[in-house]
Amino acid sequence: MAGLARAWSVALRGVDGQVVEIEAAIGGGLPGIHLVGLPDAALHESKDRVRAAVVNSGRGWPNERIVLALSPATLRKTGSSFDVALACCVLAAGGAVGQQALDRTVLLGELALDGRLRPVRGVLPCLLAARSAGLHRVVVPAATLPEAALVDGLEVFGAETLNEVLGWLAGDVALRRPGAVVAGERAAPPDLGDVMGQTDARNALEVAAAGGHHLLMIGPPGTGKTMLAQRIVGLLPELGPEAALQLAAIRSVAGRLPGDGPLSTVAPFVAPHHSTSMAALIGGGSGTARPGAVSLAHRGVLFLDECPEFGPHLLESLRTPLEEGEVRLARAEGTVRYPARFQLILAANPCPCAPARDRDCICPAQARRRYLGRLSGPLLDRVDLRARMQPVTALTASGDGECTATVRARVLAARAAAAARWSEHGWQTNAEVPGPALRTRFALPRSATRPLDAGLRAGELTARGADRALRVAWTLSDLQGLDRPRRDTVENALYFRDRGAA
Template sequence: MALGKAATTALDGVLAHPVHVEANIGVGLPGIQIVGMADTGISEARSRIRTAVSNSTLPWPKTKIIVSMAPASLPKSGAHFDLPIALAILTAGLTEQEEELGGFGLSGDIVRRLETTLFLGELGLDGTVRPVPGVIPALLAAQNHGFESLVIPPGNAAEAALVPDMPVYVARTLADAFGWACGRRLLPRAGSLAQPTRPEAGPAPCMSDIAGQHAAKHAAEVAAAGGHHLLMLGPPGAGKSMIAARLPSILPPLTTEQSLEATAIHSIAGSPGRVVEAAPFVAPHSSITRASLLGGGSGRPRPGAVSLAHHGVLFLDEASEVAAGALDGLRAPLEEGEVRLVRSRREVVYPARFQLVLAANPCRCAAEDPARCTCTPGQRQAYLSNLSGPLRDRLDMVLRLSGRSAQLHADGEETSAAIADRVAAARERSRARWQAAGLQVHTNAGMPSALLRRRFPAEDDAMELLRAYLATGELSQRGVDRTLKLSWTLADLAGQDRPTIEHVSSALDLRGDAVREEVAA
């Protein structure tokens, strides 16, 4: 009997846990048996792995093979197990050959390299190593659990380059990976193969494309500067979708940490190898289900739209058509910045700190003037009834757009670049303020409310105004907190050190309580 080992990881949300793969060659009929809570996809990979080994002109054992993956209690899924399983079997074959020749097993260098390296990769039938999801979580797991290096497919080199502190090698074929493990070949570093992100084709949408609607564009600037949630109501053609689509153009680039988190989520969701450098913009159709919005699915739950929009914008157009249950599912992520999915006595957590933008018509006939509305009172009342009161209370701004605010020509309109400069300056002020206070907060909207009231209030007369609104019931406690956060954003845009009563008054106007009452009526 001969034993071979290799190491890889199993994904659990955006976390990766080390998995030790052992292959034993013993007496019995030829075949592979895989144990250790592996899913159907891993079990079905047996023929693919054997064919890849044969086409790589590497020796395949002609007896019974048992592959065990520990810890056995951890669910395992994904094609990235192909490469470590193949390497464990091949090293077991080497051990068997040495035993037949009277040797004492593999050399210490080979054993150490296999035990201190994580291997990830899907095998093609010709032995090529294909990109897989979850490389960044694997890198972080390697750092946390004492592994010295990783071997990954070339298609994952760009995302692996985001974590520069860990030696990451690229194997184009199974033969390359096996030769490196045996000390016979050298593998290139991922950093030398990482290609820069290609810009998207065509000109990016710009705020200067929108003629007029200056109040709405100002609200979008405030939302971008503070990461605030926004609901836009207005007739078709007023510019709601155009403003939302151009919101990413005025957001600052992602930091290295943010890019790392966003890239990891998109990789797990099925886009391995793609590096997310700009704020994501996710705009699902209004027929989206709760599982697609929040995440889920059988087996290993997949991240939903809220997680794909992490550190970016989630835009729900025609919000009146989105199922009420799906919209209510947004309440917890908006407060906590993450989604918790419970599956088979396991809890999977995906980050979901996104900026929510909703757009809707005022009613089904979409008449801007109520006098011209052809809807019945019941239809008009029920049109936005899917927006529950608790969800509306979590929106920082509610804005009504008018078709009369549009203009014929967009000549002289401010560009996204000019607005983005002001947004970046405001964010830098807020970041420096929260960092000086020892807080890892990227936006004013993400500031903990209790600390904001206690340590960062507005000026005294401004706080008295908020206290009066709270006492009369015009604002809830959450409404006060969100108004205060909005006031800080207005102060940052104005370059002032503390919100004044003018900033609080402007924040109350942007909250649009009168429009909220119309929606709730």
């Protein structure tokens, strides 16, 4: 008589999970294992891993025809996280495990040949999907329990071996439970007071942090562009619970989630090298498309140092995530979406030879134009602030500028004012407010926007550039404690857009 059993696992598509029902049918033909339901190569190889793990765990393997079906059948299944569910389902179909114990229970983990459970990527989004589907119990590899502890509303258990899982299903073994959620330790950020001079650039950095704006810094080498960029993280507020969990899910899928303190409330700072590939920057890769640097910088900062050295195709690929806050990676089996709402900080030398003083430049005018021309107009139009870095003329003592704590207090106050103003609309920062809303419901008096109108008529501003200048004006008014921008505030916002070309 044929045996039939069901188990549950989760398939990932980006950071979104979908519960997968696994069915095992034994009998009705020659001995063999048949896996159906669009498995990828890693999952297709699980047949041999699962059989060896079951046998080496001292359990009997049915010497009959075994059909394993993964439903929904039209969804591509990838990875090795289905191993434990497949093994338990086969044993349940053979009568070694009760079906009732498997009901409403999600099983995750890769099996070693000796029956050990190995950790897998994406446990956090898998658990979120299981909770959304109404499942109540989850078994994960014990090494991933700190990550699994981040999801409440589920009974989470951790196992070291397949025998522990089978003993728990039989009611004979008690599995480990996750401990308290451990927040990642926040190291003291570098202090803004370490940067000598650069008053204009420091002001631009403060405005960028207060409003979530993108920033371009242009200046000779050694003037502090990288130092300033690294210090913006100390000015940003800590991530809220939802943003921290979303960032942890992205890191989990990418295999970048630390095991000791998986939940971090520090805004990420990601600085890829200019030789990075498209897949590393935007996301992708062979097989399952994985998140790239733009997604790992979600709700944080993406810093591109020496940005003209990046390939034009890399820089232009940033335009869509800058506007939409997400990355869409199309594959034959479907489209994967990853969140990518980040602040872009660009740093560039004024020319290829990059002398300490402009008068020492040996580049012809055409070479200078070609160098900065790698930053296209459409990309620069999406950059709200531009700062010109000046050569350091004196070695002043550190601490001559304001420290991080002082500037951060102003940034947090400005962010709180913006959050209170936009809260009923679902926006958190001024940079997220759509242009139509700024021009209609929150329109400024004609006297205040007259500089924008003049720039549009003269062809110096695009409509997108005008909207971005309005967002910066709102941030400047928040930093000054004003209810709304005035004409001088709008003029100052326009000045920020022209500084990089000065």
